[in-house]
Amino acid sequence: MSSPVIIEEMPYDPEFERAFAKAERNRTWFSEHVKELEVFKKYRGRYVAAAGGELFVADTAEEIDRLVRDKYPDEVPHVRYILREKCDRIYAYKRRVA
Amino acid sequence: MLINGEWLECDDGVIRPSVKGMVRLADGRWVEVTFLLDAGADRTVFSARYLHLLTPLAMSESAQGHLAGVGGAVNSITIETAIGFVRDDARPVRVRGSFHVFAENESSDLSVLGRDVTNNFGIIYDYPNQIVALLSSPHYYEIKKAS
Numbered sequence A: 001m002s003s004p005v006i007i008e009e010m011p012y013d014p015e016f017e018r019a020f021a022k023a024e025r026n027r028t029w030f031s032e033h034v035k036e037l038e039v040f041k042k043y044r045g046r047y048v049a050a051a052g053g054e055l056f057v058a059d060t061a062e063e064i065d066r067l068v069r070d071k072y073p074d075e076v077p078h079v080r081y082i083l084r085e086k087c088d089r090i091y092a093y094k095r096r097v098a
Numbered sequence B: 001m002l003i004n005g006e007w008l009e010c011d012d013g014v015i016r017p018s019v020k021g022m023v024r025l026a027d028g029r030w031v032e033v034t035f036l037l038d039a040g041a042d043r044t045v046f047s048a049r050y051l052h053l054l055t056p057l058a059m060s061e062s063a064q065g066h067l068a069g070v071g072g073a074v075n076s077i078t079i080e081t082a083i084g085f086v087r088d089d090a091r092p093v094r095v096r097g098s099f100h101v102f103a104e105n106e107s108s109d110l111s112v113l114g115r116d117v118t119n120n121f122g123i124i125y126d127y128p129n130q131i132v133a134l135l136s137s138p139h140y141y142e143i144k145k146a147s
Helices: A014-033 A061-071 B048-057
Strands: A006-009 A047-051 A054-058 A078-081 B002-004 B006-009 B015-024 B030-037 B064-069 B072-086 B092-102 B111-113 B122-126 B131-135
Touching: A014 A047, A014 A078, A014 B015, A014 B030, A014 B072, A014 B092, A047 A061, A054 A061, A061 A078, A061 B048, A078 B030, A078 B048, B015 B131, B030 B048, B048 B072, B048 B092
Parallel strands: B030 B111
Antiparallel strands: A006 B092, A047 A054, A047 A078, B002 B131, B006 B015, B015 B030, B015 B072, B064 B072, B072 B092, B122 B131
């Protein structure tokens, strides 16, 4: 059993707020363009990122971060991995009973 | 304290409860995380998308572990870091502790906010009213019956 988490209410942090706002902007852009760009159809099994008003696509998380960082080093991208197959997701514990 | 979440459309068209957060890397940078709110998850786990970013924060060489779910056991590492959320008054909340990171892409497309964090809050998942919220004092909820 791990130690409990520590929750702290922090004072105003301009750096955190800037990062959060950049992430929010990119997340919103992604939501607004995901259907028109057919992201969930075209890029299954791949990583996609929204940053600077653009969509980036890569095969690995390292590559997607590098692509975004090379073009927009100050951005906080919204990154998603698109699962290879569509299926219902259930969070349950599978264990052997016999 | 009130942290607002949202109902997020996922790649399969299903709408799931989520909370926007950030995670702090070893170099102090904050990176965006979208958490799935999962009442069934014992622990908070980052998706494999963060593995290369969070590995420097692994607690020890023996930080590898297993997490169990419907597909069986999957590999993970354990890290120590801080997660950041934004309250309704725009001020940050920091959650420090040890968390897991999936080691395999197909384990989960989203990071999962587990009860290690959410047990500190009253959680509202209200799909008909499109509300997802984490509440702690002085915020609270009441259940009433319409007359």
